[in-house]
Amino acid sequence: MQRDPYKFFRVEGRELLEQLGQGALALDKGGAGAAVVPRLLRLAHTLKGAARVVRQAGIAERAHAIEDALAPWREAAGRVPGDAVNGLLAAVDAIGAQLAALDAPAAAPGAQAAAAPDATGQRTLRADVAEIDTLRDGIAQGHAQIAALQRGTAAALQARGAAARLLDLLAVPAAPGGVAARALAEQLATLLGSGARTLQGATEQLDRTLRQVGDGAEQLRLAPAAALFGALERAARDAAVALGKPLQFEARGGDVRLDADLFAGVQPALVQLVRNALAHGIEAPAQRAASAKPAAGRVTISVERRGAQVALACSDDGAGFDLDAVRRVARQRGLLGKDGEGSEGGETLGRDALLALLLRGGVSTAGRLTEQAGRGVGLDVARDAVERLGGRIELHTEPGRGSTVTLLLPLALAAVDVLRVECAGRTLQIPLRALRRVRRIEPHDIGAGAQGEQLVDDETAIPFAPLAELLGFEGAAAAAPPRAAPGAPPRTALVIDAGGARAALGVTRLAGAIVRCVLQPLPAPLPAHPLIAGASLDVDGRPLLVLDAEGLVQAALRRQAAPAMAAPPRRPLLVVDDSLTTRMLEQSILESAGYDVHTAATAEDGLERARHQAYALFLVDVEMPGMDGFGFIETARADPQLRHVPAMLVTSRASAEDRRRGAQVGAQAYVVKGEFAQDDFLRHVRQLAGA
Template identity: 50%
Template sequence: MARDPHKYFRIEARELLTQFGAVVLELERDGNSGGQVQRLLRLAHTLKGAARVVKEPNIADRAHAIEDVLVPFREMSGDIPRECVDAVLNSLDEIDGRIRELAPAPDGTPVVQSAALPTEDIRTVRADIAEMDAVLDGVTEAHTILNGLRLAPRKLEQAQHLTALLLDQLAPRGARESYSPAFAGQKTAYATAQDLRKGLNGVRSHLGLAIDQMDRELNQLRDVAEQLRLVSADSLFVSLERTVRDTGRSLDKKVAFEGTGGDIRLDAHVLGLVQGALVQVLRNAVAHGIEPAGERQAAGKTVEGLVTLNVSRRGRQIVFTCRDDGRGVDLEAVQRVASRRGILDSRTKSYGAEELLRVLMRGGISTSDTVTEVSGRGIGLDVVREAIEQLGGEVVIRNQAGKGVTFELIVPLSVASLEVLVVEVSGNIVTIPIDAVRTAIRVMANDISWGSDGGSLLYDKVAIPFISLPRALFGTRSPAGRAWSALVVAASGSLAAIGVDRLLDTARVVVRPLPEFVPAHGMIAGASLDAEGNPQLVLDPDGVVAKASHGFTADLEPNSPARPILVVDDSLTTRMLEQSILESAGYDVDLATSGEEGLERARHKRYALILVDVEMPGMDGFTFIQQIRSDPALHDIPAILVTSRAEPEDVQRGLDVRAQGYIVKSEFDQAKLIAMIRPLTG
């Protein structure tokens, strides 16, 4: 604290200034209709008190001055005089300037600000990025160590089994043995072994709980650190609205600003560079695009101009789209100025719109007749281009004469936070942005039509392309006749259905670009890390829909009848789970709720395999298998027991009745189940 006494004050003051700016602009726009003045007075009081604590009288005085301006309007409703709003904003600017001066220079070296781009800060950055990266690295390392500890309970389990064997060896075999001379020592050893078993049980239980708790805590820490590493796009909106407001005020134009897509969270470094470019684009839109009130009325437009900013994700890119409803770019004026300055050949009578817009982006051209604080010097758009190119992106301009200009600042995805749907594909965890998923449906084999151009199915009475994600991503061919969990994905104005093995969950993940040495894949936008630091693919909806549109003509294995499997279990949940897994693997599944019903079904239909529970009303699973083994028509059907009973004697009994497999429900694993079934069904 002694080295930087203002560290926490700067954080608090920046947050207060962000709130201040938003409420002041709301006050100017809507008047004191919702208690805006009272909210501003509370903010000013909080800032004044914090400034006095850290002995910053200048900031405290400016906050007090804001109170003096606003107090007369506390109980009033309606509009606030414009000069009062200006006075509050000017005081905020002075406070902001003082807060900048409080920032310590690294290593005593003064910070040099670029003269090309505006220097507005992203005021919601709360943590140092390098520190957050160090925290994330530490969490990953801790998870690696924790994964090593997960082997310990298994070792303890082995020790428990050995203790059980020891107890069995030491246990008295009868009354005669109790009177043998060696019995006293054996009794002591037996008691010691019992204590050992009890101790091992306690250690295993407590260790397992501790590992699970550490895992939850580390996951929570990772989530918090990753979110602090990122900044939501709406942190730009207040300062950008202020830019539009002040530029319009200086040019005597009334202009409104609207921002959307602010929930997208991005790397702070990217957002910082883009912010400067956006300020320049918005100033340019107000200065050159939005017409004076009289000209707008003559054109049949509202007196108030409109400038909008939308932030969106487009595959592996983030797009900042700025639009205005002004007059558009005067292409004739651009050609005239460019020809006069020798940038274009004056002998050419006409250039295309695209070429003229590219010339405009180079800089050195201004169509303004006068030089003001915001236009006329011929700089600005070249600065925008250079800032975006620094991020490896591009700038796209679309011009509509008399209707306005659209700027798209397109930057590659570095780090972003997205809501995703988590699915399983060929044993791998894959995610897809949830805003691109229209719905999830269950698709049977006969719902899909295959042709020379790939697969398709009907969705909302319209045929859309279908693609098997296991095939598209990993080259895994799927058995003919299998059922699918399918996602209907919307992107680029089109729909496609993608088949996956299982739907798992929804989550918010931090998406990172793939390493440079990883070959590019059109369907993959990047990767995220799971709780243990393992990479998971994040799909690009545009790439997925494009791939599905091209299709696969040989998506399935050669057609063969689906192998029938009978599931016998009294639990609805277990039956539905096993049916879903088996049908996804291409099997034809029948269900029975009891051993008696299972036997009846098995006698009327030949099954490739039977999955049976042990504990059921009436006939249990052991008896069921004994019955089919004694039936000449059924004795060779493979059977697997799926049960919650895990005692060694139960496993042995399963072997005794000649079950081909024994699966404990608490250790249930889909991949292991399929791996066990495949060789048994042929």
């Protein structure tokens, strides 16, 4: 493999350029030279030395020029002139271009593109992600080795059993030498037992360690939103300078950590939105003065999680979208219909329809063609990027007050702080951001208001709902504190605030400390659930659900508004699937529909349960360790006790051959997880379970 002489220099150079660019923006905001320039001089000096080590004289000369340009402002107590800041940023861009031009080894043609910085000097994240993925692959191989160790443990245990049987045989009086043979067998049994216990303990410890390392690797894959802000602020500043508009740039939510691939996919869209805000939104200084607005226009980037989505918004305090101009341009371009009139396309076209036209593309309200505007492609860039990532765009505008463009994207991965709670025997996770307080409550703390159960918090009555009831768990009624039962044990209430509303949720108890977990979306075959944001893995590799705070608050409010109804009958069903996440999701869906659900992780365990409990329906996965789903149904059909229980296969296998085999063994329905539709799933269940 050809050696890459610039591998480490490119990484160091990008990091130094990023810091130099951030320092330049700090100076541009009015930072005193004495507070900022010395650090920039050190960065430029470090870059110059590193460039000389790898014989990049051009980069070293430009770094030296930065030192010369900054030196006069080392002791400046006031603001560094704008021309000096412009020169520093131009030098950063030039060095960035030189770094991007450094050739990577020919054996890895994709590495250069992955590692190259963008025009602003913002450090990209793709190379880091590739290295982390390599780490994750190594961890996966480690787990495969653990599986081999586990098989070895099982073999050792079998040998121990053989030794025990040998001891039993030797207990019978035998020929001379039997005593020695017995002693040898005893020694063998002792050694095998000790070795098996040691091997088993070491295997379990290694497995836990690898899972912790895997979680750490997932955390490394995440990047803080603040990594985007430098490039966006630079883009805003360049556009403001080009248009002659003073600017105040703000960024919020920099601590939100999300998948680096998402950032890489959405950054160009956000850069374009920032430029649009300057070109179309922020007024010229004279217009702002006439409107009694501050001279500097404000552009704000905000990042926040919304359940299973992340919202990235670009707001400005400008004039808002000129919808009359949108209507006029759309009419000129023939986008309003044949005559441009009438309810579909004329003067009565509403605000939402006009905003939708903007998102369609090709509509520009700029008065002239510039580098910043005039081609009608501004929102196209954002729309295309969001559609590639499976998201959507929301537009909001107020005439004279500004506009907001929000990109709503599904989460791939996200780091989230959660509080673990126990509810109806299950461990669940509540996002810490939405949690206002945890309270111990007595039965008399829950009152009956006109709209339902309430809890007084901060002298305000807020909706109260048992969490188990909202999620449809078995035994939900027991989670609500009985109001009139003296001496009843206290319960725990979580007061959460989301979506501008508050509610209290009753849980059994707190199940652990606050932890940071890597939130992952639910597996693709499983349907979205309004109360579930995703899942994370604990140290033992078990999936734990992370709940959606806004969905929980809305469910508590709906519970108050809904009239009291008798609980639907619960019919006993058995879900057999080796995936804990799938079992929990199917159980949640079915219990929400009124069924009593039992679960089993293997076909053998499911058959054992079925022989001791009458079920209305079996829901069985195909691919499981040991006996598969086909074997489960064949065995059930051969058992007089079980042959009349209907069975449904719920599997990721979609071939015609698998479907035929399912019908041959006696499955009455076949549901493919990749084609999962909750309504159809429940319809099959109702038909087969008889309710």
